[in-house]
Each structure stands twice: as structure tokens, then as C-alpha cells.
Amino acid sequence: MRIVIDGGLCCGSGECIKACPEKAITLVDGKAVVDEERCDLDGLCIPACPKGAVGYDEGGNLGGCGF
Numbered sequence: 001m002r003i004v005i006d007g008g009l010c011c012g013s014g015e016c017i018k019a020c021p022e023k024a025i026t027l028v029d030g031k032a033v034v035d036e037e038r039c040d041l042d043g044l045c046i047p048a049c050p051k052g053a054v055g056y057d058e059g060g061n062l063g064g065c066g067f
């Protein structure tokens with residue numbers, strides 16, 4: 001599992017950056033990007049985003065049969 005930020009929705013407000021205690025999010029070309037090495041998956045950035053652009057990617061369960 002990991003945190004994913006939809007670059008199409010991201011408004012670059014930086015609210016997720018302020019919410020992240022691990023300083024795992026930075027703005028790259030005006031869009032928030034997560035450093036997976038730093039992220040501890042606490043999810044604090046998810047409600048912080050005013051655009052709903054941040055969420056968990058469950059990984060591999062997005063349409064496949066799971067095997």
C-alpha cells in the first residue's frame with residue numbers, strides 16, 4: 001500500500017505538506033509528490049487535501065482478480 005496523489009486534482013495548496021509529520025511530501029512543478037521512503041502511511045495528508053486528491057493505493061487490487 002502507498003499514498004498516491006492525483007496530479008490532475010492537486011491544486012498545489014500545500015495543505016498536505018503542512019499535515020505530514022514525516023515531511024514526506026514536496027511540491028514538484030506545483031504538484032504534491034510523496035517520498036515513499038519517508039512516508040509512514042499514517043494517512044494524515046488525506047483529509048488535509050481540499051481537493052480530495054490524496055488517497056491510498058491499495059496496490060494491485062484495482063481491477064484484477066487478486067491472483
Ligand code: SF4
Binds near residue numbers: 019023034038043
Ligand atoms: S501518509 Fe502520513 S507520512 Fe505519509 S505522506 Fe501522508 S501525512 Fe505524510
